[in-house]
Amino acid sequence: MREIDLHVHTTASDGTTPPEKLVRLAEAQGLRAVAITDHDTVHGYVAAARAGKACGVELVPGIEISTKFRRAVHILGYYVDPESPELKPVLDWVVQDRDARNEKMVALMAADGLPVSYAQMHERFGEVIGRPHFARVLVELGLAETVKDAFDRFVEKGQKYYVGRNFLSIERSIEIIRAAGGVPVLAHPFQYRLDDAGLRELIEHCLDHGLKGLECRYSGYDEDMCAYLLALAEEYRLLPTGGSDYHGANKPQIALGSGRNGELEVPYEWLARLKEAASV
Numbered sequence: 001m002r003e004i005d006l007h008v009h010t011t012a013s014d015g016t017t018p019p020e021k022l023v024r025l026a027e028a029q030g031l032r033a034v035a036i037t038d039h040d041t042v043h044g045y046v047a048a049a050r051a052g053k054a055c056g057v058e059l060v061p062g063i064e065i066s067t068k069f070r071r072a073v074h075i076l077g078y079y080v081d082p083e084s085p086e087l088k089p090v091l092d093w094v095v096q097d098r099d100a101r102n103e104k105m106v107a108l109m110a111a112d113g114l115p116v117s118y119a120q121m122h123e124r125f126g127e128v129i130g131r132p133h134f135a136r137v138l139v140e141l142g143l144a145e146t147v148k149d150a151f152d153r154f155v156e157k158g159q160k161y162y163v164g165r166n167f168l169s170i171e172r173s174i175e176i177i178r179a180a181g182g183v184p185v186l187a188h189p190f191q192y193r194l195d196d197a198g199l200r201e202l203i204e205h206c207l208d209h210g211l212k213g214l215e216c217r218y219s220g221y222d223e224d225m226c227a228y229l230l231a232l233a234e235e236y237r238l239l240p241t242g243g244s245d246y247h248g249a250n251k252p253q254i255a256l257g258s259g260r261n262g263e264l265e266v267p268y269e270w271l272a273r274l275k276e277a278a279s280v
Helices: 019-028 043-055 088-111 118-125 131-140 147-155 170-179 196-208 223-235 268-279
Strands: 004-008 033-036 058-068 072-078 183-186 213-218 239-243
Touching: 004 058, 004 072, 004 213, 004 239, 004 268, 019 033, 019 043, 033 043, 043 058, 058 170, 058 268, 072 170, 072 213, 088 118, 088 131, 118 131, 131 147, 170 183, 170 196, 183 196, 183 239, 183 268, 196 223, 213 223, 223 239, 239 268
Parallel strands: 004 033, 033 058, 183 213, 213 239
Antiparallel strands: 058 072, 072 183
């Protein structure tokens, strides 16, 4: 039985489902709890929390922070305090840096005569604008067939409209999650395409700076992959977590609560352990 989904994005970052609607969707699918883990913002959780009280779905305040360790690495934070004074200035810096990057991408498109306005993108997509939003615009302009096609040919690293961002270090990201009362977790470990030695090096680096958990169940991960990650979590005494990485129409192949092919099942017990860790 599918009980929880601890990795979900809303329109507050790069998802397409509004926070309030996501809560209703979780209820309709019989989920007991959902963690709102928007990129670099807690605003989606705040909006969803109001709707969650009305329908009885347990909502977990979360965040996903983009960091760098030789390559891009994502750190999830669970039970962060949305009002934490430690969190806001850092997230403000992230927003400013992302806005500067986005303005450069708009300028590149404008130089090719594309009618892309950053102000209009904000009006349409909300506060947080990322490459998935640029990809959607490129699809609508007829320059790409799908969001994936737009990424592959225009906004992925090395492509025409790609502009890089500055990232927080892993050390700083874990530090601010913990300062905000949260539990830091390494997201989707296989996405970094590391061998066993490389993944262990990453985990050990994160552990040295306060990592508490490892995402062991994730969309597209089969039982062998999950078993390997669970063994690592046990070896390193990390809390196991799991989630779909639901983004709505931006990742249409991934369903809330059940993942890519219905393979995702995350037990409520894992959330109970996260709660206990957050309360220490």
